[in-house]
Amino acid sequence: MLFSYIFGILIFGYAAWTISRFIKKSKQGRCATCALQKACEQKPSTCSNVVQIQKNEPQLIRNQHI
Amino acid sequence: MEVALLGNPNTGKTSLFNELTGSYEYVGNWTGVTVDKKVGTLKKQMGQLIDLPGVYALNPISKDEGIASQYLLENRFTSALNIVDASQLSRNLHLTVQLLEFGKPLVIGLNMVDVAKSRGIAIDVNQLSEELNVPVLPIVARTGKGCHDILNYFSLKNQHVSHFTIDYGEKIEKAIENISDLLHEEQLNHRWLALQLLQGNRVVLDHIKINKGIDIERIQRIIQELDKHIEEVEKCSLVRTIYSKRKHIIDDILSKVITREKKSDLTFTDSIDSIVTNKFLGIPIFLGIMYFIFHMTFNWIGTPVSDWLDGFFSGPLSGWIGQGLQVVHATPFIRALVLNGLVAGVGGVIVFVPQMIVLFFFISLIEDSGYMARVALVMDRIMQAAGLNGKSFIPLVIGFGCNIPGIMAARSIEQPKERLITVLITPLMSCSARLAVYSLFAGAFFAKYQALVVLSLYVLGILLALVMAKIFSLFFKHEHSVFVVELPPYRIPNAKTLFRSTWDKSKGFVKKATTFILGGTVVIWLLSYAGPHGLNVDIDHSFLALVCGYIAPLVAPLGFGTWQAATALVSGFLAKEAVVSTMSIVYHAPHSGTLTGVISQAFTPLQAYTFMVFSLLYIPCLSTVPAIYKEVGTRKLTWFTVTYCVVLAYIVSLVIYQGGRLMGF
Amino acid sequence: MILTELKKGEKATILNLSRTTKLVQRRLLDLGVTEGEEVCYKCALPFGGPCMLEVCGQCIGLRRNEAKEIQVVRT
Structure with a gap:
């Protein structure tokens, strides 16, 4: 009986931990569960850079004079 | 450091x-x-x-x-x-x-x-x-x-700072000096900043603008004056002039450094290219390669091994675990949790590891060989018809492994409009997680033609992506489409790289299955075990059956209006593999044999195919949504992507199922 | 003459690139493709698809309509 309790707590505890971690990582925009996970590893700071560049983009393309 | x-x-x-x-x-x-x-x-x-x-x-x-x-x-x-x-x-x-x-x-x-x-x-x-x-x-x-x-x-601690300057000619040097004087508040190298500004570098200009103490207008005036002057004197733009000066110096250096023994030799690459970029064979070869990969994955290597694993999990392994639990006097609740939940659910996903390894091996092979850029070239004409360019096809191919890196790969596309559309359509690509769903259904219903059936789903994904791209591009202002792609020489793939790449991707799949798919499995199992009338209820009266019974009628016109299918689809939003693990649980009955056997009773082949199509399209998984948000930049567009996928999946599945029924399948 | 008039495998020297789109010009410049470089027209894909060129010891793919704007002279 004692074994069952411990085992049950372990399993449910692990399950709760994995789900909460997954949701937390998903919110951060990190590819927590992707099969190619490492391919998209990055620091959160990069994300802001990307958005910033995107804002400037139309000009970036228009203003190139060769 | x-x-x-x-x-x-x-x-x-x-x-x-x-x-x-x-x-x-x-x-x-x-x-x-x-x-x-x-x-x-x-x-x-x-x-x-x-x-x-x-x-x-x-x-x-x-x-x-x-x-x-x-x-x-x-x-x-x-x-x-x-x-x-x-x-x-x-x-x-x-x-x-x-x-x-x-x-x-x-x-x-x-x-x-x-x-x-x-x-x-x-x-x-x-x-x-x-x-x-x-x-x-x-x-x-x-x-x-x-x-x-x-x-x-x-x-070594003493790192060398080089002093390398090119003389760009009197006029340009004067302008560099004038601009540098205006940049005294900047910490970065003034000469470099000035040169980048002269070359029209927007990122540098935006960086300078942040610093309020700098007179941007005066800098821009200097650049304009110089540009005009150079244009008149050199008959060539400022950017070109700077480029030529550099080229001159570089050529000079190279003449002292390089000795050529014979003419450049590209024959190996040339002979492969004459086949794979052949006028008529280009696209058929791409499809042929895909078919070959699926044939290897399903018919030759993957499925036989996977079937053996499946038999082992549902037979000896379950037996041993059951006996083990008996020895320690586990309660029936724990027994059901472990055997019907964990072993059935997580095991149901893990059995597809052999297919994944084979598929990932071939994807890595394509990535490392140099074929990817050729695919972009071969597909350019078709992509152009859809309002995109050949480079957009690379993110789509990467999306076959996982949609997230595919979506990110769109960054290398030059035109903002084409990049955005590519991000929007990449979720329609059939990622490896969906392959687990196909493996289950194709194995149960189309054993002989597995490779062909799976290829049809991949091609369907691509075709629908192109149609959607065409539709989306109608809503954008017309932009001149550009396609310049560098075609690198082919390489014999490096064994170490291949191994690392395959290992890494496969490890990711197993890790996902044993972490949060496992977590989800436990939740799903608990919901199927408990009902309004207490624990250990008949599964048809569980909370899961009750709740998902309300969703089932929505998908009934598509041919799979059972609460089991509805549950699988709902959990599939978390990750597409969860479709399989959920099915393993909800269709799990003691002594009923493997999941494949149960599934083949519950669906007709047409329903099975429709279900696969729906799983392919219906929603980007939970991890993909933030990736889309990061690339498109607005919540509205992110929601739009999710919604259009659902609508598209519903329409296409409806057409296939009802059309198939009319044709007598 | 223009680049696309070359036969498969023929070589020529680039005379003028300025009629191509600005963005293409910039990319070509990045790849080292400028006036005076030698180019080899390798092949073209059907239905007006892109063509394959060899310039500066590398292969590049370029849209046919852009290639049509490049003036060359046979060497």
């Missing part, structure tokens, strides 16, 4: 990064593999190494290039490591010159010296180092040769 890794695209920066940090990052043989900044710790704990996307020059065109330029401006790194492709020295040195002008300590890693040698290009490394006034270390990043020297170099 922070070292930035910079260089032209596809020169082996990430290969070197992996060697120097002992990590494994994604490598491949095409332009734009790395689209993001990656941070690693140098071996021997010397400091951090930053891998950046490849750039031809510091003035960016596409979004991934912008990340590299922005890094230079905003991060105070200690020194830069410039990877130079020895077989393409002339082009690579244009970037080197700009990095030297930047004025930070620089060291050159002269990569692919072996390739250069085979083409009859001999380089005098010492002479090159002397001419540029920086240390040059010859390496072969793919095999790791010479990488140790780089580590040794960084362990």
Whole structure:
């Protein structure tokens, strides 16, 4: 009986931990569960850079004079 | 210490990064593999190494290039490591010159010296180092040769700051001086900033604008005046003039450094290209390769091994675990949790590992060989018809592995409109997680034609993506479409790289199955075990059946209006593999044999095919949604992507199911 | 003459690139493709698809309509 309790707590505890971690990582925009996970590893700071560049983009393309 | 890794695209920066940090990052043989900044710790704990996307020059065109330029401006790194492709020295040195002008300590890693040698290009490394006034270390990043020297170099404390200046001519030099005077508040090298401004570098201009003390208008006036003057005198634009000056110096250096033994030799690449980019065979060959991959994955290697695993899990393994639980006197609740929940659910996903390994192996093979860029070339005409360009096809192919890196790979597309549309359609690509769903259904219903059925789903994904791209492009202002792609020489894929890449992707799949798929499985099992009338209820009266029974009628017109199918689809939003693990639980009955057997009773072949199509399209998984948000930048567009996928899936599945029924299937 | 008039495998020197789209010009410049470089017209894909060129010891793919704007002279 004692074994069952411990085992049950372990399993449910692990399950709760994995789900909460997954949701937390998903919110951060990190590819927590992707099969190619490492391919998209990055620091959160990069994300802001990307958005910033995107804002400037139309000009970036228009203003190139060769 | 922070070292930035910079260089032209596809020169082996990430290969070197992996060697120097002992990590494994994604490598491949095409332009734009790395689209993001990656941070690693140098071996021997010397400091951090930053891998950046490849750039031809510091003035960016596409979004991934912008990340590299922005890094230079905003991060105070200690020194830069410039990877130079020895077989393409002339082009690579244009970037080197700009990095030297930047004025930070620089060291050159002269990569692919072996390739250069085979083409009859001999380089005098010492002479090159002397001419540029920086240390040059010859390496072969793919095999790791010479990488140790780089580590040794960084362990020395006294790093060399080079003094390398090009005389751009009186007028330009005067302008550089005038602009530099206005930049006194800036911390970065003034001459470099001035030169980048003269070249029209928007990222630099935006960086300067932040500093309120700088008179932007006066700077712009200086640039305009110079531009006009140069245009009149040289009959050539300012950008071109600066380029020519650099080219002149580079050619001069190269004449002292390079000795050519024979004409460049590309015969190996040429003969392959004459087949794969053949007028008529190009597209059929691509489809043929795909079919071959699926045939290997399903009919020849993957499924036989997977069937054996399945038999082992549902037979001996369940038996042993059951006996083990009996020995420790586990309660019936724990027994059901372990056997009907964990073993059935997680085991149901794990059995597809053999298919994944085979598929990932072939994807890695394509990535490392150089075929990817050819696919872009071959597909360009079709993509053009859909309002995109051939480069958009690369993210789609990467999406076959996982949609998230596919979505990110779109950054290497030059035109903002085409990039956005590519991001929007990439979720329709059939990722490896969906392959688990196909493996289950195709194995149960179309055993003989598995490869063909799966190929049809992949092609359907691509076709619908193209149709949607065409529709989306109607809503955008017309932009001139551009397609220039570098076709790198083919390489015999490196065994080590192949192994690492396959291992890494497969490990990801197993990790996912044993972490949060397991977590989800436990929740689903609990909901199927408990009901309004207490625990251990008949599964048809469980909470799961009750709740999902309300959703079932919605998908009934598509042929699978059972609460079991509805549950699988709902949990599939978390991750597509969860469709399989959920089905394993809800269809699990003691002594009913393997899941395949139960499934083949519950569906007709037409329903099964429709279910596969619906699973392919119906929603991007939970991890993909934030990735889409990060690339498109607005919540509205992210929601739009999710919604259109659902609507599209419903319509297409409805047409297939009802059409199939009319035709008598 | 223009680039696309070359036969498969023929070589020529680039005379003028200025009529191509600005963005293409910039990319070509990045790849080291400028006036005076030697170009080899390798093949073209059907239905007006892109063509394959060899310039500066590398292969590049380029849209046919852009290639039509490049003036060359046979060498």
